Amino acid sequence: MLGTKFAGFVPWLAVLGALWMAGSGYAQDPPQQESSSKPPDAAAPTPAKKPDKSNKDSATKNAPDQPMWDPLRAEKDIEVGEHYMHKGDYDAAIDRFQDAIEAKPGYAIPFRYLGEAQEKKGLKKQAIKSYQRYLDLYPRAEDAAKIKKKLEKLYKEVEREKKD
Numbered sequence: 001m002l003g004t005k006f007a008g009f010v011p012w013l014a015v016l017g018a019l020w021m022a023g024s025g026y027a028q029d030p031p032q033q034e035s036s037s038k039p040p041d042a043a044a045p046t047p048a049k050k051p052d053k054s055n056k057d058s059a060t061k062n063a064p065d066q067p068m069w070d071p072l073r074a075e076k077d078i079e080v081g082e083h084y085m086h087k088g089d090y091d092a093a094i095d096r097f098q099d100a101i102e103a104k105p106g107y108a109i110p111f112r113y114l115g116e117a118q119e120k121k122g123l124k125k126q127a128i129k130s131y132q133r134y135l136d137l138y139p140r141a142e143d144a145a146k147i148k149k150k151l152e153k154l155y156k157e158v159e160r161e162k163k164d
Contacts, residue, residue: 069103069104069105070103070104071103071104071107073099073100073103073104074099074100074101074103074104074107074110075100077096077097077099077100077103077110078096078097078100078109078110078113080096081093081094081095081096081097081100081110081113081117082113084096085113085116085117085120090117090118090120090121091121093113093117094114094117094118094121097110097111097113097114097117098110098114101114106137107137108133108134108137108138108141109134109138111130111131111133111134111137112130112131112134112141112143112147114130115127115128115129115130115131115134115147115150118130119150119154124154124157124158124161125158127154128151128154128155128158131147131150131151131154132151134147135147135148135151
């Protein structure tokens with residue numbers, strides 16, 4: 001009687017075991033011996049493609065032990081950056097917001113905070129770039145009108161400084 005209850009279950013266990021073994025490397029074929037009839041340079045690996053450097057938000061600057069895509073770390077960096085902003089330590093805040101950008105490329109929120117920190121520190125041109133990137137990534141942001149007004153103000157201030 002016990003055998004009939006589990007009769008349909010046993011094949012599934014075999015399938016799951018085979019999938020597990022295939023995924024974990026147990027069922028891999030042994031490496032093939034290279035033929036000695038090939039010329040020595042034919043076995044050389046092809047050169048790797050160079051990474052695309054057009055995305056300035058890439059996380060390529062991270063230390064080797066840090067994951068390249070870490071949304072949780074990005075959120076924590078934003079949190080800590082906000083703390084530094086409240087304390088008035090704009091340099092530390094800027095560093096944390098830049099870390100958040102590297103940890104989660106393409107995420108708009110750290111650009112808004114980065115622009116705010118740069119603006120408060122007097123880095124108007126960098127603030128313009130950060131705010132503009134925020135709007136590029138998140139054009140329908142609830143605060144888009146507010147950010148556009150900040151941008152207009154910053155553009156005017158930069159132009160005024162050029163004339164002086």
